[in-house]
Amino acid sequence: MTKAKWIWIGFLGILYAGFWAWYGGNGDPLTEAEGEELLSRMEQMYDLDRDEAPAGSMLRNLADMIPRDDGREFYAVNLETRKQGPEAIAAEEEYTGRVVPLLLARGSHPVFLSEPAGLMLGEYGNEIDRVAVIRYRSLRDLIDMILDPAMTDAREYKYGALEHTEVFITRPTLTFVQVRLMVGLLVLALAWAGLAVIGRLEERKSAGDSAQSVPLLGRDYA
Structure with missing residues (x-):
């Protein structure tokens, strides 16, 4: 394997290791x-x-x-009753625009967002307009975000968008939300594509060098 290919693989390896450390979840x-x-x-x-x-x-x-x-990652399940009207919609958009960057800065993010389509059992679901599940890197990150002045400023928009919300915290015993695996597969795809591109560039360079090394007829019989 050529030096350029090793550099590419090393770069992606360092990038993924940095992501793994930042994403955390076991502090x-x-x-x-x-x-x-x-x-x-x-x-x-x-x-x-x-x-x-x-x-x-x-x-x-x-x-x-x-x-x-325990320092580990967890998921916050939000059961929301939303306010109606254009003002509530505008408040929700503003709140989302302010909160998502605060989440991402702490290795946290939404993993699920859904609106009810009907009832299967019970009646409490009639009061729920939306279910949102948020992944938090740790309890430390959650509290740090709550204490962020930007989060304090965003609270008015949350109250302007929601009539009521219930939130409980859970740690899954079974989940198919594998962010590390998805990012790892993406890195592998980038590695394969990059190696293919580097290989083609090296082949073209080698072919060009070979063409330049062939003597011209005019020079041979000069």
Whole structure:
């Protein structure tokens, strides 16, 4: 294999290793001191006391989760009831435009977005307009995003778009959402395509060098 091909493979290998490290999902759990510091910042930012926060509030639920954190990735399942009208649609678009960059900056992203098509069992589904599943790299990343000033500014648009939302956190026992595998397959496809292109360029260069080395008849009989 030529030097150019090794350089191409090495470049893609480093690129994928960097992606793997950034995507994470198996980091260190929050320490007690770190969790306490983050909760105190949330209390100050939202002017709330965790002991007085209402049941079901984000501050109360996160305070319960921190001692059980394992540092791993998880999925937040959002059950949303949306507001109607052009103002709500505009607020939703603005909120999405602000939040998605905050997610991606922390190795997090939406993995599923769907609207109900009917009921199979029960009646609670009648109150749900949309289901959204978001992958978070860690609990640390989730809280860091909540504390981001840009997220604080985006809250008004979330309230302008949603009538009500319920969110619970889960770790899948079975999933076919394999982002690392999909990116790895993409890198392999790029590697194959790049090697093919490099090979053709090298063949053309070799053919050109061979043509230039053939002596001209005029020169042979000069």
